[in-house]
Amino acid sequence: MNSDIRNQDLKWQERMVDRPLDLDAVQAFVRIADYGSFTRAAEAGRTTQSAISLKLKRLEERLGCRLVERTPRHVELSARGLAFLEQARALLAAHDRACAVVAPRRRHLSIGISDHVAGPELPLLIARMTAGDPQLSIGIRIGSSGDLLRAFDRREIDTAIVRFQEGRDDGETIAEEQFGWFAAGSWRHRAGEPLPLATMPEPCGVRVLAGALLDQAGIAWTEVFTGGGVTAVAAAVAAGVGIAALSPRMVPLGTVDVGPQLGLPRLPRLPVVLYSRDRDGPAGRAVAALAAAYRTAIRG
Known part of the structure; x- marks a missing residue:
């Protein structure tokens, strides 16, 4: 039995060096782990749930093991997935550092978040945003929804996540929260x-x-x-x-x-609404990740 296990491990290691990993698939796996949901992972990556599932399937085939256990109610990492997660994060971080050496230009993203939305999860959400792009600097302003929307309209901030405001229909509702x-x-x-x-x-x-x-x-x-x-x-x-x-x-x-x-x-359930001029590039991806994280935090 021990001999069979050793042989399986050797075969698995041979596959590991056979060809490089797809970084997009690794990123998809990390997002699934972070959000505990294929739907939220897709929202954060501005893609579809089917695309996320396909990337995970290809990564699992490449590694020769199941990384995620799917159940009707939630998503959990397998033992192999838990072991791979830390290395996956390290791989993505090394990739970002390598890119930063030759492309050091920083991009600033200013975000306003309503005090009634920010919540205790905010430090973790900021960490997720900055982890996605080390060259993206982020500024957060906390205030009332009305003040933040006026700042957004004056282009003092790039993105606002606020409570619903009467008379505005130019935002994207990302969640509704019971009070x-x-x-x-x-x-x-x-x-x-x-x-x-x-x-x-x-x-x-x-x-x-x-x-x-x-x-x-x-x-x-x-x-x-x-x-x-x-x-x-x-x-x-x-x-x-x-x-x-x-x-x-x-x-x-x-x-x-x-x-x-x-x-x-x-x-009533009060909507949380996103207003943003950043839809593309690193800033757009960071905003999408933040919106997806709030969906997860609010809906549970």
């Missing part, structure tokens, strides 16, 4: 008092929507905390100051959705 009324687990509403809200200042669209829904439902409310960003609002909620309309991605551990308990109006 809830979150409070600390120990928080209790005092009967007869206005509902205490923690919000971001105007012109925050989520703040305006939350207030309008409460007014329509005839629920008295008062603003007890105004934070300069979602992180501050979430901290106030965790501290038991009041409740806030937030995405589940943004809330700290120990907070709960008290909307059903208090009979509050259901918050």
Whole structure:
């Protein structure tokens, strides 16, 4: 048995040096591993799911082993795939460094992301973008959707990822996210008092929507905390100051959705919209990777 295994390993090693690997196929495999989805990998690579599947199939045939285990609900790497992943990343990085030696021109991409969209995943998403092209420098601006769209229109930023804005239909909806009324687990509403809200200042669209829904439902409310960003609002909620309309991605551990308990109006699913002038080249690929990553983060 051990002899058979050694013979199989020797044959596998012979195939490895038989001909070079297809770097596009290796990149497709890495994207599948990163996003855990053929669909998201295709979106990040600006290609089709069938093209990604074909590249993976050719890579697996070239290596003589299965790299990815496909199930109806999710995608997992095989033992061989897990072993190959680190080397695949190293191979792509070495390729990029080699290209950078003879083509050192840097390209800057400025991106604006709504505070209600950015989320705790942002550092990982930036890492994925920069890993795709070492010569691409990226600047991130966090702000309100309205301010970022005005900056986009003035060409101060190249790309904006924001919440849906009334009167605009020139963007691409990349996901829709459910919001809830979150409070600390120990928080209790005092009967007869206005509902205490923690919000971001105007012109925050989520703040305006939350207030309008409460007014329509005839629920008295008062603003007890105004934070300069979602992180501050979430901290106030965790501290038991009041409740806030937030995405589940943004809330700290120990907070709960008290909307059903208090009979509050259901918050709608809010679209996340991409506006970008970069559709081609390294910058376009980076934007596509960021959009695909947000689809994964928001839809789970």
